[in-house]
Amino acid sequence: MKDYALSIIIQTIDNEKYIILEKRARTLRAQPSEICLPGGNIENGESSIMASVRESIEELNLDIDKLYYTGKMCEFSTFANNVFHIFLFTYSDDNKLTNYNRDEVDSLIYYPVNKLMASVPEEYNLKVKYEFEKDFPFSRIPNGENYEFRNDRFKILFYHFETEEIWGLTAKILNRYSKWVKEMNRY
Numbered sequence: 001m002k003d004y005a006l007s008i009i010i011q012t013i014d015n016e017k018y019i020i021l022e023k024r025a026r027t028l029r030a031q032p033s034e035i036c037l038p039g040g041n042i043e044n045g046e047s048s049i050m051a052s053v054r055e056s057i058e059e060l061n062l063d064i065d066k067l068y069y070t071g072k073m074c075e076f077s078t079f080a081n082n083v084f085h086i087f088l089f090t091y092s093d094d095n096k097l098t099n100y101n102r103d104e105v106d107s108l109i110y111y112p113v114n115k116l117m118a119s120v121p122e123e124y125n126l127k128v129k130y131e132f133e134k135d136f137p138f139s140r141i142p143n144g145e146n147y148e149f150r151n152d153r154f155k156i157l158f159y160h161f162e163t164e165e166i167w168g169l170t171a172k173i174l175n176r177y178s179k180w181v182k183e184m185n186r187y
Contacts, residue, residue, distance in 0.1 A: 023164070068091075083175075
């Protein structure tokens with residue numbers, strides 16, 4: 001199991017609230033050119049909130065004195081046994097960020113919160129098929145190789161914004177955020 005910390009950072013510019021998203025650099029080994037939230041691995045001895053702040057500052061070159069923690073929204077576990085800790089922040093600067101880390105981030109996307117709140121993501125199903133390694137101990141389960149495993153399906157969400165596709169975990173987190181804000185009457 002691996003733990004990650006991600007940040008939903010809200011920045012208000014000209015009286016409009018935006019979520020800061022990143023388009024990952026094309027040169028990255030993992031998920032190049034994907035749209036994501038700032039964040040990353042939680043290092044040994046580091047708390048999840050510390051990782052969220054550290055990664056956000058490293059990727060976006062934020063001024064820590066303008067970053068305000070507002071709470072932890074939730075945790076997500078994935079079928080790959082990864083855990084994502086999602087934290088909420090506001091960033092108090094009237095200007096869009098331009099000095100982000102080009103080694104990790106190709107560009108920034110300012111997604112208007114009001115547009116997210118009005119959007120319904122498209123849903124698609126991913127059917128999971130099991131592929132067992134040779135040494136899987138079928139003899140230890142009822143019906144052995146004839147055991148009827150569940151046909152699992154996962155919903156994959158998509159948001160389309162301008163020329164970008166926001167999908168997968170990022171879309172799932174944004175959808176959860178939108179529902180959470182509506183439930184809490186925060187918007």
